[in-house]
Amino acid sequence: MNSMEKAVLDMIEKRYKRKYVGGIKITKLGLGWAGYKLQLDLGNKDHPMIEIAADLEAEDFLKFIEQELISR
Numbered sequence: 001m002n003s004m005e006k007a008v009l010d011m012i013e014k015r016y017k018r019k020y021v022g023g024i025k026i027t028k029l030g031l032g033w034a035g036y037k038l039q040l041d042l043g044n045k046d047h048p049m050i051e052i053a054a055d056l057e058a059e060d061f062l063k064f065i066e067q068e069l070i071s072r
Helices: 003-016 058-071
Strands: 024-028 036-041 049-054
Touching: 003 024, 003 058, 036 058, 049 058
Parallel strands: none
Antiparallel strands: 024 036, 036 049
16 A cells, blocks of 8 residues: 555545545556546445546645545
8 A cells, every 4th residue: 555545544534434444546647647546446336436536746636535535
């Protein structure tokens, strides 16, 4: 697990007062993009995965993810 994934898990625990135990993966976007993509495996047949991507540097991406978590 990388430091960004750890930061997202900490955000989830802080926001929802629960530990997330599903799959999590943060990857850099492809060529020409500076951003990242977050994948959360929900283990639910109706909504098996959430993907959130943004062309942002690491610190701004984490702030963006935090706002996304608040809005969901």
